[in-house]
Amino acid sequence: MKKWLSITLGIVTATGGFLDAGTIATSGESGARFGLGLIWACLIATVAIILLVEMMGRFSAISKKTYAEAIRENFGFKFYLLPLLSEVIAESILLAAEIGGIAIALSLMTGISWRILFPPAAFLVFAMAWRAPFDWIENAPALLGLVTLSFIVGIIALGGPSHQLLSTLWKPEVKQGELADYLYLVAATLGATISPYLLYFYSSGAREEHWTSNSLLLNRVTAIVGMSFGSLGSIALIFLGAMVLQPLNMQGSSLGELGLSMAKALGPFGALLFAVALFATCLGAALEVVLGVSYNIAQGFGWEWGEDKKPVEAARFNLVLIIFLLVAVAIGLMGIDPLQLALAGSTVIALFLPISLFPFLVLMNDPQYLRDKTNGRFSNIAIICILLIAFVVAFVSIPLEILSGGG
Amino acid sequence: MPITDDQIFSIRDIIDSQLETREKRRIGRVSDIEAIWQEDGTLVLSSLVIGPQALAGRIASPIRSIVRFVLRDRFDHRIPLDDVEDFGPTLRLRGSAADYPVGQSDAWIANHILRWIPGSGH
Amino acid sequence: MLRKRCAGPLLLVLLTVTGCQLTQSAFSRTVGNAGAVFSAASTTLSYAHEGKITSAYAQASFVNYQSELDGLDQQLPSQQGAPDKRTVQHLLDLYRPAIQAVIQPCLEESCHWQAQVAALNRASQAFLMAGG
Numbered sequence: 001m002k003k004w005l006s007i008t009l010g011i012v013t014a015t016g017g018f019l020d021a022g023t024i025a026t027s028g029e030s031g032a033r034f035g036l037g038l039i040w041a042c043l044i045a046t047v048a049i050i051l052l053v054e055m056m057g058r059f060s061a062i063s064k065k066t067y068a069e070a071i072r073e074n075f076g077f078k079f080y081l082l083p084l085l086s087e088v089i090a091e092s093i094l095l096a097a098e099i100g101g102i103a104i105a106l107s108l109m110t111g112i113s114w115r116i117l118f119p120p121a122a123f124l125v126f127a128m129a130w131r132a133p134f135d136w137i138e139n140a141p142a143l144l145g146l147v148t149l150s151f152i153v154g155i156i157a158l159g160g161p162s163h164q165l166l167s168t169l170w171k172p173e174v175k176q177g178e179l180a181d182y183l184y185l186v187a188a189t190l191g192a193t194i195s196p197y198l199l200y201f202y203s204s205g206a207r208e209e210h211w212t213s214n215s216l217l218l219n220r221v222t223a224i225v226g227m228s229f230g231s232l233g234s235i236a237l238i239f240l241g242a243m244v245l246q247p248l249n250m251q252g253s254s255l256g257e258l259g260l261s262m263a264k265a266l267g268p269f270g271a272l273l274f275a276v277a278l279f280a281t282c283l284g285a286a287l288e289v290v291l292g293v294s295y296n297i298a299q300g301f302g303w304e305w306g307e308d309k310k311p312v313e314a315a316r317f318n319l320v321l322i323i324f325l326l327v328a329v330a331i332g333l334m335g336i337d338p339l340q341l342a343l344a345g346s347t348v349i350a351l352f353l354p355i356s357l358f359p360f361l362v363l364m365n366d367p368q369y370l371r372d373k374t375n376g377r378f379s380n381i382a383i384i385c386i387l388l389i390a391f392v393v394a395f396v397s398i399p400l401e402i403l404s405g406g407g
Numbered sequence: 408m409p410i411t412d413d414q415i416f417s418i419r420d421i422i423d424s425q426l427e428t429r430e431k432r433r434i435g436r437v438s439d440i441e442a443i444w445q446e447d448g449t450l451v452l453s454s455l456v457i458g459p460q461a462l463a464g465r466i467a468s469p470i471r472s473i474v475r476f477v478l479r480d481r482f483d484h485r486i487p488l489d490d491v492e493d494f495g496p497t498l499r500l501r502g503s504a505a506d507y508p509v510g511q512s513d514a515w516i517a518n519h520i521l522r523w524i525p526g527s528g529h
Numbered sequence: 530m531l532r533k534r535c536a537g538p539l540l541l542v543l544l545t546v547t548g549c550q551l552t553q554s555a556f557s558r559t560v561g562n563a564g565a566v567f568s569a570a571s572t573t574l575s576y577a578h579e580g581k582i583t584s585a586y587a588q589a590s591f592v593n594y595q596s597e598l599d600g601l602d603q604q605l606p607s608q609q610g611a612p613d614k615r616t617v618q619h620l621l622d623l624y625r626p627a628i629q630a631v632i633q634p635c636l637e638e639s640c641h642w643q644a645q646v647a648a649l650n651r652a653s654q655a656f657l658m659a660g661g
Contacts, residue, residue: 032565065496072423072436073496077465080423104589111585113592131526177553177661248572249657251565253597256590260572263581271582302425302436304513310528312517318527319516337596403552 018049018230019148020285021101021342022094022192024258024278027234030185031241032252035165037172039238041186045193046231048386050223052357055364055379056199057219060206063369067203068299070369071359080300083196083359086352091197091293094345095324096331098289099125100338101282104255108275118332125286126325130318134208134307137291141284148281150273151236154265158243165242180403187397188343190389191350193234196357197292204295208307216373233277240265255339290328294321350397353390361387425497426457426486426509434510437498438462441485455491455498457509458483484509553661554610560620561660563601567653570594570631571646577636584636591634598628612659620655627652 030038060066065073072080100114102121107114128137155161174182211219241252244261252258259274266273291307298305298317305317331341349356361383364375375383422437438461443453460483464471486500486507493499504510522529553561570591577587602624606617630645 069425073425076419076423077438077462081466104593107589107592108586111583111588114589115592130524177551177557180552248568249565249653250569250572251562253562253566254569254590254593256573256586256593257569259586260569260576260582263576263586267581268583268586271586275586300436302433304433311524311526312521312528313513315513315516315521319520322524335596337593 018046018193018198018227019145019233019277019281020192020195021097021255021282021338022195022346023189023230023234024101024237024255024281025252025339025342026185026189026192026346027237028241028245028252028255028258030189030252031238031243032245032250032257033178034172034174034182034185035168035242035246036161036238037168037174037182038185038189039169039235041189042193042231042234042238044389045190046227048190048389049194049198050227051379051382052194052199052360052386053202053227054220054223055360055375055383056203057206057211057223058216058373059363059370060203061211061215061219062213062371062373064207065369066207066295066299067200067359068296070363072300072302074363074366075359082355083352084296084300086348086355087196087200087293087296090345090348090352091289092324092327092331093341093348094195094197095286095289095293095328096336097338097341097345098282098286099328100332100341101255102279102286103332104338105275105279105282108256108259108278109272114338115333115335119329122325122329122332125283125290126322128283129287129290129307129321129325130311132307134205137287137307138205141280141287144276144280145284147273147277148233148236150266150270150277151233151240151262154262154270154273155236155239155243157265157270158240158261161239161243168242180400183396184400184404187350187393187400188346190393191346191348191353191397192342194353194357194386194390195349196353197289199356200296201288201292204291204299204305213373233281253339254337290321290324293324294318347397347401350390350393352394354387354394357383357387357390420494421452421455421498424495426455426500427497428500428502428504428507428510429492430503432504432510434504434507434512438483439464452488454485454487456483456485554608556605556608556610556612557660559601559604559608560656563598563624564653564656564658564660566594566597567627567631567649567656570627570634571649571653574630574634574636574642574646574649577634578638578642587634587636591631594631595628598631601628616659620659623648623652623655 027042056067059070063070071083099118099122102124103114103117106112106117106121110117128140172182206215206219237258240261241258244264245252245257250257255278259271259278262270262274264270294317295305297320298314301316303316304314306314311318361380363369364379364383367374418440422440424437426434426436428434435457437455438458439456440452441454441456442450445451460471460474460478460480463474484507486509490501491498492501500507504514517527517529521527573582573587573590573594576582577584602621605611605620611617626648630649635642635645
């Protein structure tokens, strides 16, 4: 029974990992600007992340090593510095964006400016990361995150998409001068979805939960169900943006705007549901981001780590956590809009994606770690395809960001 | 796993490995290894080095000098190879955390920084 | 080095293959974005009075709209791709009442919120049209 209750690990990983300020931002903007014309990018990203999460879980369950531990031990310190540095930069920006997302959600519920709510939001993340056992971190945002199912209710309440809109699924309408923006959103969608912090968090979570080779089925189910659930929420947001925001010529450039579609569908209760969904997903994501990067550093340097230990028992791990939260608060207090921060963070992630994912190719084929459960041909081809996509995305993300003026 | 006579170890098996004390406490990773020239001309591994200077040295030698200038050997520690009881991806040490200066870092941070934050378990 | 040498040809290929303009001028982009934000503001204000959102929600949203639109009147005249002075002046004339509505949106029943919605709509339409 406990094993199947553990399926919430997958759901929170999805709620926080798939759905977060980044994917909500890209989904909302995609729908508002290009109708359903970017759903294909979302689907490719979903398949990629399902495969990566399943492999990551399998790796940690059998080898009893986390991703960061394996990178340092197998590739050496010099190589380890590359994903480490990219994580530190990207996640600092992303953490600020997630906390900003929590602040905006709270502001939409209370009417108080998000800038004032930013420090309390950061404190909430700190309080949970500091003292809450891994179980709570798993379950609390996950249960709240079920609210994203209401997006589907919203679509139904609005009468579903028109035939004309549905045709944009395979024939996206890209107007003159908007190609750079379109391609930028493709890159941002992939960067927002295939997030390395998710992998560091998931592999550490597998260790926190003491997964073994008996957990492989559970791992597979949580990867597929969890990520699909997250993807559903994302796609629903694209639909809502396309159905409500696009006809009104909005671009979905602020998070509150995206809730207007739920408001049209279900009135003020709908708008509240959006705010709660935003709160839950950004809280889950903030925890995963800050823990993911802290796990990465502690494990890479060989320090004590773990959420089920008292802070003084894993002092350096918790100190790193505090430092990252302080950096995020500093970035947040600069007043940059969280949606813009989320897009910037996704771009940085996209840029370093090949470096973050390359170790997979080697590690998943090493029988020393995986014994008889190394990758089959299909999985290896899948990793190579994902790496190719990652390279292309990394290559074009900066030029596109410049050309499209930051999306 | 204990060393057997027919197991050949490379530096790669030891460097970057996790260091664990007798009571299974993680204290760090091997940053570098020191070796001594013997009289008969052989090179023998003598101690494990853990610390930022050694790590800096692995990136590039000039960086090690800069870091040494700043940190002045205060954060680099040596553990004699004899102290290693078990080899493998995790190196098990004979002593407990308090026996090794590098094992005291967590305690120092706990006592000097974390204690001021409520709920730290201090 | 490889990036610099490949970026040029890559962009050229993209341009020829798609046959369309890759991106817009800075002016078009700015006014296009502003038009969209004005539309969002107008929708938010209408929804607040139609009971579709709470005034707390509306108030919080306007904070974001304001930071997106702030300083636009300083930015516009000097942007790359700006058309003749008359068009820019026309846009600025519509900007002023609209930005007032964003800074102080009227969320009670007793005030002239319909006038604010109208000003926001006018600004939105004009800016979107200027953006192409």
